[in-house]
Amino acid sequence: MRKLHSVGRVIEESLKFLRLPSVIKVPVTDSLGLYSAEDVYSSFKLPPRPKTVVDGYAVRSRDVEAAGPSTPVVLRKIEGVIRPSSKEEMVLPEGYAAKIETGALLPEGADAVVPIEDVVEKEDRVYIYKRLAQWENVSLPGEEYDTDIRIVGQGERIQPHSVAGLMLEGKETVNVYDFSASILNIGDEIISQTFFRPYTHIFVASWLKTLGVNVSSIDFSPDSVEHIVSWLKKRKEWLTVLIGGTSMGGHDLTVQAINKLEPEYIVHGLALQPGKTACVAVKDGRLILAISGLPVAALSTLEVFFRPLARKLGMQVPLLPTIRAKLTRRISVKMGVIGFARVRVYRENEEYYAEPVMLGGSGALASLLRGNGYVIVPEGVEGYDEGETVEVNLYREVENIGEKNI
Amino acid sequence: MRKLHSVGRVIEESLKFLRLPSVIKVPVTDSLGLYSAEDVYSSFKLPPRPKTVVDGYAVRSRDVEAAGPSTPVVLRKIEGVIRPSSKEEMVLPEGYAAKIETGALLPEGADAVVPIEDVVEKEDRVYIYKRLAQWENVSLPGEEYDTDIRIVGQGERIQPHSVAGLMLEGKETVNVYDFSASILNIGDEIISQTFFRPYTHIFVASWLKTLGVNVSSIDFSPDSVEHIVSWLKKRKEWLTVLIGGTSMGGHDLTVQAINKLEPEYIVHGLALQPGKTACVAVKDGRLILAISGLPVAALSTLEVFFRPLARKLGMQVPLLPTIRAKLTRRISVKMGVIGFARVRVYRENEEYYAEPVMLGGSGALASLLRGNGYVIVPEGVEGYDEGETVEVNLYREVENIGEKNI
Structure with missing residues (x-):
């Protein structure tokens, strides 16, 4: 048995050689669950102008300063109703009130809204019995949405609120990390399916998918160093997972194959139980992880080594509750x-x-x-x-x- | 303002009318993140027969009872090596030892494995210097996988370990709930896109997707009861979400439209802040949820009403940390x-x-x-x-x- 390497140390050492996954552009509507490769901040205010939060009449607050229960202020009605869908812009003249629906933008000049239940409408006049503070019943620019809010941060997993923010910003696409993986399942007994159907590769692929990793290929290999090497040489994914063939005693075919690639970094044997036979390597800044074909040993390596490594690299993969x-x-x-x-x-x-x-x-x-x-x-x-x-x-x-x- | 309904009570009442989503069959390899509609239990043992956990020699433990540091037992070697991929079955005769690799099944008759480092090999003989307990260095049937373990439960979200278990059982498909939704975004101002790009429908769709809901359609409607009714009549999904048009004061178009369907159950107005304008209905055992177009009010309804409702119905949607x-x-x-x-x-x-x-x-x-x-x-x-x-x-x-x- 060779020396076992401290998992914490292997994480720190790998990080010196690893680079982040490459950056790709995806439509915002397909970005949910992926990892942003950029910081996106908000760039405008909502509402863009003062907006009413009640149904009522938009007024100039100074016009109704004198209003009281027994001394109504009488204003002239502007024809029509301002709706949230209204596109015309208008100016409210002094002495006038404009009927307005919840969610509509105030006409220029108006700075308060009298709720419909607080006015009496009579022909082309409205009677107002209560004074109003400036901006009463109004949502001011920036209250709903403001500039310089972080919509998504670099390395953050894109969630519903970030998708909403990106949409609102009018973005069609967002830069995300190509957090991708390929998997090779190694072993003559896997190919021959001696006494059970192999499943560790599907387990590992599923685990990676729950983290938002794009598992782009799953292949099989017999116990052959040449075969493994030739497969490894074709990899373009950020992460390569080799399953099986990592025995520290007998034929560590997988480790031999990885060594033939002349990786920048390689260790074989983690101080981890189970999972000690794992091999970690970095080639061209990309991670190669050779793990046991036994599902719990595989999971142990993924949970104890891979999840924290990805987080330290800056990919905010979720933690378990x-x-x-x-x-x-x-x-x-x-x-x-x-x-x-x-x-x-x-x-x-x-x-x-x-x-x-x-x-x-x-x-x-x-x-x-x-x-x-x-x-x-x-x-x-x-x-x-x-x-x-x-x-x-x-x-x-x-x-x-x-x-x-x- | 009408009476507001207690959220807890509306959940309990809806559950009386709701039925579970219909059941569909999907390939196991596509089932990750979906909700199982069945209990699946394991049906066999692994290893199927005793299996060695070391490289060494398979022996009959009684043959080596007399072995000691100065009194080796000498056994005859069987030709060849038993590997994990070996398919031939053999019987180990008394007085013999068979070379065996980690993970291989023991030949019939053998009931222990001497580690390779504890034997001396000489031509066609092996010398054993230590006695062994029965089943020493052997993994017995059921230790790795056993009968009657719950692989996945009804209503449970299918996770990597369940996918692995289903694969191992040799299952090609699994029954899952068709937990599907369609979304209608209502409002003239949404269609006209007055002063910002609408995004609440995408926010809601993304939120549902993170729960594993299949959002099969997102459509738009003007402020028209007829239009909404005709869209509602075409729905086949378990969940229908109507966004906007729920105002409790003015035009509650959406609520009018839902009422025209003559639902088994309907309430308008939840004792929830924000989110009080929501309308909950059940038609033909399926849920119709009309929520505010304002994103936080929409989220409030989804988190406080929908997530617990789904869980009480038996769909084990995840909780937030x-x-x-x-x-x-x-x-x-x-x-x-x-x-x-x-x-x-x-x-x-x-x-x-x-x-x-x-x-x-x-x-x-x-x-x-x-x-x-x-x-x-x-x-x-x-x-x-x-x-x-x-x-x-x-x-x-x-x-x-x-x-x-x-």
Whole structure:
């Protein structure tokens, strides 16, 4: 067994060689869930001019200064109604009032709106019984939308509010990172499908997709260094994931193949349990990740190495929700190694408990399906005791969690 | 202003009339993020037979019972190597050892594996210096995958581990809910695009997509009841969202149009701030939701009414992550109304603070872009005081949150 490398250190070292994914332009309407490659700030105000928030009459507030319950001010009515869809611009003369609908822009000169219930309309006159402050019942420019608000930041995952802001700015396209991946599934036993249908590649692809990664190809390879090398040489994606063939003892075909590319950076063996056979390399500024074909070891590498790496690189991939829960049994991990322990969180008497699920068996898809979260045990810690409260990262819901009563 | 209806009550009442979305069959490889319409349990064990977890020699443990450091047991070698890809089945005769690679299934009769480093190989013999327990270095059937594990539950959103499990079960398709929506954007001012490009429909569509809803159409309508009715009559989707035209005072065109369909259930006016003009109806067991064209009022209805409704119906739509933070200013809400208050959470001296962002202005996209979360103030509460700790639902990341040090 070779020396195992500290995951934290490998992240820091990889970052020195990695570059950000290349930048592509996509239509704003297709940008949801992608990662922005630019900061976009708002550039104008809404409403563009003062806007009424009630149905009523637009007036000049000085005209109604003298109004009172027994001393109405009488104003002349402008013909017609100003609607939100009105396009004509007009000036409100002194001594006049203009009927206006909620959401419409005030005519020039007007600086307040009397609600319809506070006026008496009589032929071409309106009687106003209450004085108004300037800008009363009016939304001023900038109140709904203003300049210099960050609509989306570089590296931020584009969400509904950002899509709305980009649309409002009149943008047709937005620059995003081409956060793409290709996957190679390696192994004669994968090709021959000896005793089960292979699925780790689909698991890894699905996991990457939930992060917004565009998985552009999934291929298969026999246990052949030449085959792997020739596939690797054709890659254009930012991330390449090789699954299987990483055994640290016997045939580390995958590692041999990566070495043939003469990467800028390569380490084989992470201080991570499970997931220690992973190999991390950087070639031409792009990441190559060789991970175990065993699903839990693969997930451990993705969660403990890849997710934080992507975040430190500046791609704001989401974090899993966390919950604090009491351990029902001890979790033990070798000193100097990060532990990735699957647990099942459940609720009993208003308290959350985390039950470790099969600490051995890195191949155990069963442990992922039986559990709903994982606990990371840091390098310097040998484990957590029964009864200790730990932070659990949840990938599946705790039953009956979060049913908010309204 | 008409009577406002309690959101909780409207949820309970709607549930009496709503039916679940219809069920469709999709390929497992396209099922990620959709909602399962069935419970799927695992049906077999892995490994199917005992499997070695080390490279070494498969033996019968009784054959090596007498082995010790100075009294090796000598076994005859079977020719060849058993690999994970090997398909031939063989029986290990007594007194024999078979070379085997990690991950391969044991030959019949063998019940332990001596690690390669613990044997001495000499021509067609192997010398074993240590006794072994039965099943030592062996993974037994069921350890990696077992029968009766829930791969996915009815109403559960399909995630990577469930896709993996379905693949492993050899399933080509899975039954999911046709959780679909169509959107109609209503208003002469939307069509005329008076002073800004409409965007609330895209905001709503994006929000629904992040929940895994299939938004199959987005259309526009002028302020015309006939037009809206004829569009509504063509709907096949489980959810119909009408945006705009819900004003409780003036022309509630949308509500008039929905009434013409003679729905089983309809209420207009929710005790929700902002979002009070929303109209909720059920027609033929499907949901019709008429919401404000103002983005924050629309979001308030979606978050406070739709998300919990969908969950209570049995569609396990995800909850937003939450964080507890101290209010920097008071949030006030009218008694008897649920408040949907936008806040910006930030970190200072290891403490989280929530700053209310523009409590007025339901039209304020600015408040969504300036903030990163919202606080729900329940019906029976008039608000929260400055300095009070509140639970914030986060829709955007708090800067520097969750950078776990490894």
